[in-house]
Amino acid sequence: MTLCAVEAAEFDLRRTLESGQVFHWVERGDGFDGLIGSRPVHVRQEDGRLFVTAGMEDAVTHYFALDHPMDEIFGTFPHDSYTREAVASCRGIRIIRQPKWECLATFLTSAMKQVSHIRSMSRALRMRFGEAVEGTDLRAYPTAAALATATEAQLRGCGLGFRAPNLKATAEWIADGRVDLEALSEMETEAALVELCRLPGVGRKIANCVLLFAYERLDAVPVDVWIGRVLRAMRATGPVAELESYSRARFGPYAGYVQQYLFHHARVSKTLPKA
DNA sequence: ACCCAGGGGCAAG
DNA sequence: CTTGCCCATGGG
Numbered sequence: 001m002t003l004c005a006v007e008a009a010e011f012d013l014r015r016t017l018e019s020g021q022v023f024h025w026v027e028r029g030d031g032f033d034g035l036i037g038s039r040p041v042h043v044r045q046e047d048g049r050l051f052v053t054a055g056m057e058d059a060v061t062h063y064f065a066l067d068h069p070m071d072e073i074f075g076t077f078p079h080d081s082y083t084r085e086a087v088a089s090c091r092g093i094r095i096i097r098q099p100k101w102e103c104l105a106t107f108l109t110s111a112m113k114q115v116s117h118i119r120s121m122s123r124a125l126r127m128r129f130g131e132a133v134e135g136t137d138l139r140a141y142p143t144a145a146a147l148a149t150a151t152e153a154q155l156r157g158c159g160l161g162f163r164a165p166n167l168k169a170t171a172e173w174i175a176d177g178r179v180d181l182e183a184l185s186e187m188e189t190e191a192a193l194v195e196l197c198r199l200p201g202v203g204r205k206i207a208n209c210v211l212l213f214a215y216e217r218l219d220a221v222p223v224d225v226w227i228g229r230v231l232r233a234m235r236a237t238g239p240v241a242e243l244e245s246y247s248r249a250r251f252g253p254y255a256g257y258v259q260q261y262l263f264h265h266a267r268v269s270k271t272l273p274k275a
Numbered sequence: 276a277c278c279c280a281g282g283g284g285c286a287a288g
Numbered sequence: 289c290t291t292g293c294c295c296a297t298g299g300g
Contacts, residue, residue: 021281107281110280110281110282111280111281111282111283111295112279112280112281112282112283112295112296112297113280113281113282113296113297113298114279114280114281114298114299114300115280115281116298116299117280117297117298117299118280118281120298121297159296159297159298160296160297161295161296161297161298162283162294162296162297163282163295163296163297164296166283200283201282201283201284202282202283203282203283203284204282204283205281205282205283206282206283209281222281223281224280224281224282225279225280225281225282226280226281227281239289239290240282263281267281277300278299278300279298279299279300280297280298280299280300282295283294283295284293284294284295285292285293285294286291286292287290287291287292287293288289288290288291288292
């Protein structure tokens with residue numbers, strides 16, 4: 001397979017793929033195999049460049065958000081020592097641009113699951129309900145229509161546990177148009193969040209993941225157990241909604257980026273801010 | 276064996 | 289407003 005070079009300064013492929021925002025890429029050979037939507041790609045990083053499947057250069061550039069202005073973004077980060085440690089140790093992580101339904105459904109299954117578990121559920125769902133992609137052993141993420149017609153028992157068979165009825169119900173809402181994921185793109189962030197939270201099994205945390213990872217709302221802050229601990233160590237208090245507004249007020253227009261670096265740093269280093 | 280995980284929803288205080 | 293509890297599963 002011929003590969004083509006793509007410039008990718010200030011980007012770390014492995015860290016980005018392992019930072020808890022996308023769960024289906026597999027390490028293979030000297031790079032990673034994955035799907036962008038239903039299009040197969042192989043990506044390898046070498047120095048400041050990516051080598052990608054010929055014809056996928058533009059799709060890769062968009063998916064991995066290689067156009068994000070990282071100097072400007074880092075320039076808005078707060079200057080406390082913990083955030084500086086996070087930037088130093090997580091450098092190169094991007095907030096990528098994921099397909100909307102795939103992102104929503106994946107994070108719906110993420111409730112109270114570790115990253116490795118989310119990966120295995122994603123794989124099982126793709127294998128059982130996803131379309132085969134020619135020229136690869138990978139399968140596309142199942143459509144909402146496909147998951148709406150699955151039985152709860154089949155979904156439990158993919159390891160979903162109590163998340164099974166939520167995924168089925170939300171798939172039905174999307175498949176029959178009760179919520180239109182494309183229409184959310186035109187809405188204000190807060191209105192889109194309220195709309196997403198109507199879906200069964202979707203609360204503020206999952207809705208913010210979808211807004212951040214699929215709708216380019218780079219100020220959206222998903223508060224999970226890790227970020228909750230980090231923010232409380234920074235003396236934030238109150239319920240999830242209050243931790244979000246604390247973050248946006250303190251971290252600014254790229255609060256979602258700050259959050260992603262703090263999240264990954266806390267997980268990898270197993271440390272919290274001092275005070 | 277025991278603990279916890281990129282939560283949500285609902286009841287009770 | 290807050291806290292407590294349940295939901296199900298797998299990896300450390």
